[in-house]
Amino acid sequence: MNFKSKLSKLLLFIIILIILSVVILSFKNSSNKDILIKRTSTYNIYLNSNNFYQNNPLKNPDAVVTNAIKNIELNFNYEINNAKNIKDLSYSITSSLTSTHNDDPESIWTKDFTLKEEQKLTNLTSFNTSINIDYNYYKNLVKSYEKYYNIKVSSNLYVSLNINYTLNNKKYEDKIDLTIPINLATTKITKNYNENSIITLNTFKPNYFIILFIIILATIIIYKILPNKKKNQYTQTLSQILKEYNDLIITIKNIPNIKDLKPMYLTNISDLITLAKINNTNIIYDEKIKGEKSTFYIIKDNYIYIYSLINKKNQE
Numbered sequence: 001m002n003f004k005s006k007l008s009k010l011l012l013f014i015i016i017l018i019i020l021s022v023v024i025l026s027f028k029n030s031s032n033k034d035i036l037i038k039r040t041s042t043y044n045i046y047l048n049s050n051n052f053y054q055n056n057p058l059k060n061p062d063a064v065v066t067n068a069i070k071n072i073e074l075n076f077n078y079e080i081n082n083a084k085n086i087k088d089l090s091y092s093i094t095s096s097l098t099s100t101h102n103d104d105p106e107s108i109w110t111k112d113f114t115l116k117e118e119q120k121l122t123n124l125t126s127f128n129t130s131i132n133i134d135y136n137y138y139k140n141l142v143k144s145y146e147k148y149y150n151i152k153v154s155s156n157l158y159v160s161l162n163i164n165y166t167l168n169n170k171k172y173e174d175k176i177d178l179t180i181p182i183n184l185a186t187t188k189i190t191k192n193y194n195e196n197s198i199i200t201l202n203t204f205k206p207n208y209f210i211i212l213f214i215i216i217l218a219t220i221i222i223y224k225i226l227p228n229k230k231k232n233q234y235t236q237t238l239s240q241i242l243k244e245y246n247d248l249i250i251t252i253k254n255i256p257n258i259k260d261l262k263p264m265y266l267t268n269i270s271d272l273i274t275l276a277k278i279n280n281t282n283i284i285y286d287e288k289i290k291g292e293k294s295t296f297y298i299i300k301d302n303y304i305y306i307y308s309l310i311n312k313k314n315q316e
Contacts, residue, residue, distance in 0.1 A: 018214075033082065033200070033201045034082065034198050034199070034200055034201075035080060035081065035082055035083045035167065035198065035199040035200075035201060036079075036080075036081040036082060036196065036197075036198055037078075037079070037080060037081075037174065037196065037197045037198070037199065038077070038078070038079040038081065038195065038196055039077075039078055039174075039176050039193055039194070039195055039196075039197075040076070040077040040195060041074065041075065041076050041077070041161075041176055041178060041191060042059070042060055042074075042075045043059075043060060043072055043073060043074050043075065043178075043189055044057035044058070044059055044060075044072070044073040044075075045057055045058045045061060045064055045069055045072050045073075045187075046069075046070045046071050046072070046073065047064075047068045047069065047070055048067075048068055048069070048070045050068055052068075053068065057073070062188060063186045063187065063188040064186065064187055065185070065186055065187075066139075066181070066183070066184060066185060066186060066187045069135045069136075069187060070135065070136065071132055071133060071134050071135050071136070072132070072133040072135055072180065072189075073130060073131075073132050073133070074130060074131050074132075074133060074159060074178065075128070075129075075130045076093075076128065076129050076130065076131075076161045076176055077126070077127075077128050078091070078126060078127055078161070078163055078174075078176065079125070079126040080125045080126060080165070080167075081125070081126075083125055083167060084125075085167065085168060086124075086125050086165055086166070086167055087165065087166040087167075088120075088164065088165055088166045088171075089120075089121045089122075089124055089125075089127075089163075089164070089165040090118050090119060090120045090121060090163075090164050090165070091118070091119055091121075091127065091129065091161060091162060091163045091164070092114070092116055092117060092118040092119065092161075092162045093114075093115040093116035093129070093131050093159065093160065093161055093162070094112065094113065094114055094115060094159075094160050094162060095112070095113045095115055095133075095157055095158060095159045095160070096110060096111070096112050096113070096157070096158045096160075097109075097110065097111045097112075097113070097138055097141065097142070097155060097156075097157050097158075097182070098110045098155065098156055098157075098158065099142065099145065099153040099154065099155040100153060100154050100155075101151060101152070101153055101154075108153065109145060109153070111141070115131050115133075115159070116129070116131055129161070131159070133157070133159065133180065135180075135182075138155075138157050138182050139182055139183060142155045142182050142183050143183075153183070154183070154184075155181075155182040155183050156179050156180065156181055156182060157179070157180040157181075157182055158177065158178070158179055158180075159177070159178045159179075159180065160175050160176070160177050160178075161175065161176040161177075162174075162175055163175065163176075167199070167201070168201055172199070175193065176193050177191075177192040177193050178190065178191060178192065179192055233312075234291070234292075234309065234310075234311035234312070235291070237309060238287075238294055238309055241269055241296075241309070242285070245269075245273055245283070248273065248276050248277070248282055248283050249282070249283045249284075249285045249296070250282045250283070250284060250285065251284075251285050251286070252284055252286070255286065256284075256299065258299070258304050260302070261299065261302060261303060261304040262302055262303050262304070263303075263304050263306055264303050264304065264305045264306065265306050265307075265308075266305060266306065266307040267307075268307065269296065269307050269309070271307070272296055272297075272298060272305060272307045275298055275300075275305055276298055279298070279300055281298055281300065282298075283296050283297070283298055284296070284297050284298070284299070291311065292310070292311045293308065293309070293310050293311065294308070294309040295307075295308050295309075296308075296309070
C-alpha cells in the first residue's frame with residue numbers, strides 16, 4: 001500500500017468521523033417539553049321537594065342528606081395543554097355499583113354500567129362532558145338486593161370518565177374517578193384523582209439543512225478520494241510491467257525527436273518485450289499523463305514501435 005493510498009484511507013476515516021459527529025450533534029438538539037394535564041369535575045345535586053333547602057340544585061356541596069337527593073348532574077373537564085400532535089382522543093363514562101358487608105372490604109356484589117358510549121373527538125386537546133345520575137335508581141337497586149338476600153350492605157357508586165389518546169405515537173389512558181355513597185345517611189361525593197399532572201416529552205429537533213449539506217459534501221469528497229476501480233487497474237498493470245521488465249525499461253527526461261520516424265503501434269506489451277529482446281535494446285518509458293497514460297517504445301532504424309497503456313476511464 002503506497003503513501004497516497006494510505007493518505008486516502010486516512011482522509012476517508014476522518015471524514016466519516018466528522019459526518020457522524022455532525023449528525024449526532026444535530027440529533028442531540030433536543031429539548032424536554034412538559035405537557036400539562038388538567039382534570040376537573042363539578043356536580044349539581046338536585047333535590048326532592050322539601051321545606052329546608054333554599055337552593056335547588058346544590059352546587060358542589062360538601063355533603064347532603066341522602067333522602068333529599070333526586071338526581072346528580074356530574075360535569076367533567078379534561079385539558080391537554082401545550083400539545084399539538086394529539087391523535088385518537090376519545091372518552092367514555094362508566095360506573096360500577098359495589099356493595100360490601102359489615103367491615104369486610106371485599107365486594108359481595110358488583111354491577112357495571114355504561115353511562116356514555118365512547119365518543120371520538122377530532123382536532124381537540126380539551127373537552128367538557130356531563131352525565132345525569134339517577135340517584136334513586138341506584139338506591140332502590142341496593143334496597144332490592146338487601147331485601148332479596150335479607151342482608152345489610154354498604155354500597156358506593158364509582159363513576160369514571162375514561163380518556164384515551166395518542167401523543168407522539170404513544171398511547172395514553174387516563175381517568176377521572178368519583179365515588180358516590182348510595183345508602184348512608186348523608187352523601188359526600190369524593191374525588192379520586194389528581195387535578196394536575198405533567199407528561200414530559202423529549203422532542204428531537206434535527207437540523208435537516210446541516211445533515212443534507214454534510215451528506216452532499218461527504219459524497220463529493222468520498223467520490224474524489226476513493227480510488228477508482230478502473231484507475232486501480234491501470235496503476236496495477238503499470239506497476240507490474242515496470243517491476244517485471246525493469247531490466248529492459250528505462251525512463252528518460254528528454255524525449256528524442258521522433259518526427260521523422262515511422263510509427264508502428266503494438267496492441268500488447270509482450271510484443272514490445274519480444275522485440276526488445278531480439279534486438280537487444282531498451283524500452284523507453286514515458287508516463288505522459290500521470291495516472292492516465294503511459295507510453296512504451298523502441299526506436300529501431302527508421303521505425304518507432306509504440307505500445308500505449310491507457311486508463312480506460314479516459315476513453316469513456
